[in-house]
Amino acid sequence: MAISNTERSRRSAQGGGFSLQNEAVRAIFWQVLxxxxxxxxxxxxxxxxxxxxxxxxxxxxxxxxxxxxxxxxGEAMIAYSPTDSYQRALIVxxxxxxxxxxxxxxxxxxxxxxxxxxxxxxNWLLAKIASAYVEVIRNTPLLLQLFLWxxxxxxLPGPRQAxxxxxxxxxxxxxxxxxxxxxxxxxxxxxxxxxxxxxGAWVYTRNANATQARTGKRPPVLLPNLGMMVAxxxxxxxxxxxxxxxxxxxxxxxxxxxGATLTPEFAALTVGLVxxxxxxxxxxxxxxxxxxxxxxxxxxxxxxxxNNRILNLVILPQALRVIIPPMTSQYLNVTKNSSLAVAIGYxxxxxxxxxxxxxTGQAIEGIAIIxxxxxxxxxxxxxxxxxxxKRIALVER
Amino acid sequence: MSVLRTLALxxxxxxxxxxxxxxxxxxxxxxxxxxARGTLVCGVNTGLAGFAQPDSQGVWRGLDVDACRxxxxxxxxxxxxxxxxxxxxxxxxxxxxxxxxxxxxxxxxWTFQRDVQLGLDFVGTNFYDGQGFMVKKSLGVNSAKELxxxxxxxxxxxxxxxxxxxYFRANNMRFTAVVIExxxxxxxxxxxxxxxxxxTDVSGLASTRASQGAQANDYVILPEVISKEPLAITVRQGDxxxxxxxxxxxxxxxxxxxxxxxxxxxxxxxxxxxxxxRRFLGATGDLGQMLGVDNRWAYNIIKTVGNFGESFERNxxxxxxxxxxxxxxxxxxxxxxxxxx
Numbered sequence: 001m002a003i004s005n006t007e008r009s010r011r012s013a014q015g016g017g018f019s020l021q022n023e024a025v026r027a028i029f030w031q032v033l034x035x036x037x038x039x040x041x042x043x044x045x046x047x048x049x050x051x052x053x054x055x056x057x058x059x060x061x062x063x064x065x066x067x068x069x070x071x072x073x074g075e076a077m078i079a080y081s082p083t084d085s086y087q088r089a090l091i092v093x094x095x096x097x098x099x100x101x102x103x104x105x106x107x108x109x110x111x112x113x114x115x116x117x118x119x120x121x122x123n124w125l126l127a128k129i130a131s132a133y134v135e136v137i138r139n140t141p142l143l144l145q146l147f148l149w150x151x152x153x154x155x156l157p158g159p160r161q162a163x164x165x166x167x168x169x170x171x172x173x174x175x176x177x178x179x180x181x182x183x184x185x186x187x188x189x190x191x192x193x194x195x196x197x198x199x200g201a202w203v204y205t206r207n208a209n210a211t212q213a214r215t216g217k218r219p220p221v222l223l224p225n226l227g228m229m230v231a232x233x234x235x236x237x238x239x240x241x242x243x244x245x246x247x248x249x250x251x252x253x254x255x256x257x258x259g260a261t262l263t264p265e266f267a268a269l270t271v272g273l274v275x276x277x278x279x280x281x282x283x284x285x286x287x288x289x290x291x292x293x294x295x296x297x298x299x300x301x302x303x304x305x306x307n308n309r310i311l312n313l314v315i316l317p318q319a320l321r322v323i324i325p326p327m328t329s330q331y332l333n334v335t336k337n338s339s340l341a342v343a344i345g346y347x348x349x350x351x352x353x354x355x356x357x358x359x360t361g362q363a364i365e366g367i368a369i370i371x372x373x374x375x376x377x378x379x380x381x382x383x384x385x386x387x388x389x390k391r392i393a394l395v396e397r
Numbered sequence: 398m399s400v401l402r403t404l405a406l407x408x409x410x411x412x413x414x415x416x417x418x419x420x421x422x423x424x425x426x427x428x429x430x431x432x433a434r435g436t437l438v439c440g441v442n443t444g445l446a447g448f449a450q451p452d453s454q455g456v457w458r459g460l461d462v463d464a465c466r467x468x469x470x471x472x473x474x475x476x477x478x479x480x481x482x483x484x485x486x487x488x489x490x491x492x493x494x495x496x497x498x499x500x501x502x503x504x505x506x507w508t509f510q511r512d513v514q515l516g517l518d519f520v521g522t523n524f525y526d527g528q529g530f531m532v533k534k535s536l537g538v539n540s541a542k543e544l545x546x547x548x549x550x551x552x553x554x555x556x557x558x559x560x561x562x563x564y565f566r567a568n569n570m571r572f573t574a575v576v577i578e579x580x581x582x583x584x585x586x587x588x589x590x591x592x593x594x595x596x597t598d599v600s601g602l603a604s605t606r607a608s609q610g611a612q613a614n615d616y617v618i619l620p621e622v623i624s625k626e627p628l629a630i631t632v633r634q635g636d637x638x639x640x641x642x643x644x645x646x647x648x649x650x651x652x653x654x655x656x657x658x659x660x661x662x663x664x665x666x667x668x669x670x671x672x673x674x675r676r677f678l679g680a681t682g683d684l685g686q687m688l689g690v691d692n693r694w695a696y697n698i699i700k701t702v703g704n705f706g707e708s709f710e711r712n713x714x715x716x717x718x719x720x721x722x723x724x725x726x727x728x729x730x731x732x733x734x735x736x737x738x
Binding site for chain 2: 059147154174264363
């Protein structure tokens, strides 16, 4: 049937002349028409916007990015001061968004998996607690939860009455202050040793897998890998004379000076996102595990595997194929939901771009920057997850 | 969310005014549009006691609201012909630019860049303000110069943020900012102790402090005023007939105070021999007609809303803010109306 159809259309295409009766011509005609209408629509919107902006004497363009920002940003992963440009301020905001997204995704995955498995537990209490968690958390708005976490963190004592949790570790409503190692140029070698150890461990594990496939016997993996990744950097560090100076926070004036800070804004946003998203991930994990036929459990039990090993070796690898696609959506949600940061004062890309568009009045450009930033991050996550999904897809032999 | 709203307004800018930019635009598009609509659309604060806030009956009251009512009286001789649109700091410019509101009194600081680049006209400063700091009394701070190392709560998207960084740089001090979008949230963070100090215009600080009731005395506003904030009435650029009407409506309220005309005594002035008062009341001359409105527009405004001083006393004095620089020039302030003639 299909062949005869193509045959016919090819013949009529050769038959010549422009005719909408012709399937090939018709297909191209409609596509060109639709494309033309879309292009015309876009052209109209863009030119109309430009004309309106000109008529209202509103300056346009991205020239403002180079101007001095002058805005204060509470926390930055790269050096930033208000004398820097808007461009740098926006990069600081984007890095803050990425930070909360990465930390949020990792922690939400761990917590969600644990709760998802707990919900399937044979322990009645554990299963009910997990169910209650999922139902309460996913049925209340995220913004409300963020306000709750932020308010709770603000209930902590002020810096002058800070709780001392250990040597140099302070908890107050300004966040958690911890000692932080001062960077020494010799530390490059330690970081290098760590990188070498990770690469070494990866190569070693590959070889071990190959050996196991060939001989059926698995060489010891855990100890040699730990040795390469942990012991090697420590040995290098000791060989260099153990250079380490701690920057210990101390109360000076209004606040603690020195050390590293985990701000209440970051903490509230991260906890909020993790707790909220974990509820959804738990359901995805549970669905994935239940999707594996019961016979797989029974077969694995029949060959004498422990429950833990059944989960790790038989069930999860199959469940992952069901889990990954909806998980991708959750990861995208974490990233996009992080834009609620502005409500509790965490300086993410939306917060910084909003302020920028207000200071400069460049609303359309500011919104375009926010959209471009989220689109880039989201598409990157999608691409990665699609690649991973392909990788773990069932390989039929 | 305000981003969505900004986006919507941006889209409005994209789609609206189809043809208007290309076709022959009328000479006074805003004036004519307001006249045809029969209501004034006024952009106001989302809720700031004394300036713009709905009362328990849902009626908007405040200094800004009086400015809107005065223009509605000039146009329609009816103070109720106003629709109030609450705008956050982030929405306000787009709302004026796109024509969502016809005017916006006192909600933005008049700066060079905003005047020149944003397609706005600033027709007159109806409140002179300046940025200050509020701290908890128990902190023992007596001057803004002692705030080195402090954590400071601030709202984004205003000149406040820029003045703050400028001031600390000029005085070689450091600070950590906590930037929160909504006014209620930023105030809550300050009162919870997340920040050592809250900064905004002194009028806003006074309003926030007063809202704390019995605890108000636990907080002090530091004496330093670190910036000039001429808060001005804003309209969209490109309709001088509309700018003129809004500008002279404001000046009429100042002029009335200078002439001693109040809501209570203006009727008894009908037979005054003072030529300035006779012009003001529309008994001689045709000031109103020149603006394209009723010749007794100024009389109507004062009869209903009162003069600027009355509006100030009704709305701002209860906050505990002195008249200060917002007094008439004859009483040592900056309020000065050009002659109405």
